Amino acid sequence: MTKVIHVLNGPNLGLLGVRQPELYGTATLADVEKECRDIAGPAGFEIIFRQTDAEHEMVHFIHDARVGAAGIVINPAAFCYAGYPVLDALKMCDCPIVEVHITNIHNREAEWRSKSILTQGVTGMISGLGIDVYGLGVRHIIRARAGR
Numbered sequence: 001m002t003k004v005i006h007v008l009n010g011p012n013l014g015l016l017g018v019r020q021p022e023l024y025g026t027a028t029l030a031d032v033e034k035e036c037r038d039i040a041g042p043a044g045f046e047i048i049f050r051q052t053d054a055e056h057e058m059v060h061f062i063h064d065a066r067v068g069a070a071g072i073v074i075n076p077a078a079f080c081y082a083g084y085p086v087l088d089a090l091k092m093c094d095c096p097i098v099e100v101h102i103t104n105i106h107n108r109e110a111e112w113r114s115k116s117i118l119t120q121g122v123t124g125m126i127s128g129l130g131i132d133v134y135g136l137g138v139r140h141i142i143r144a145r146a147g148r
């Protein structure tokens, strides 16, 4: 195992901090990346931080992480509602996987947002704590790999 944590972001998250700040906050994805690195660095872990709007690219990102990653933190965004190729790719990984959502997907305006199909392919899910979800996911992987 390498000491590399992959933090993967799905469609539209490149606009974090720019669109709908009342829902998603004002921090940008660059701010989130910095926070992940600030948590991982002192623990001796490296972060690979990526975002894509394309499902096939997300599948490739997961393939890249499959061999050797310490863990994956993934905000799949709307891929969590119908992204079966993403689910299959996650199921091929043996490392800890934390699915994160900035908003509480169980408490949103639309019912369709509440059910993630990816939960059956991940270790756990954190939802609704703003961008803190990313750091919590990174911390979980660090602790899981330290054997606690």
Ligand code: CA2
Pocket (backbone or CB within 6 Å): 011, 012, 013, 014, 015, 016, 017, 018, 019, 020, 024, 075, 076, 077, 078, 100, 101, 102, 103, 104, 105, 113
């Ligand atoms: O709360 C989350 O992190 C979400 O995964 C964000 C997704 C949404 O489809 C999920 O239901 C919950 C993407 C939201 C749309 O993209 C935006 C990104 C940044 C700013 C505004 C919208």
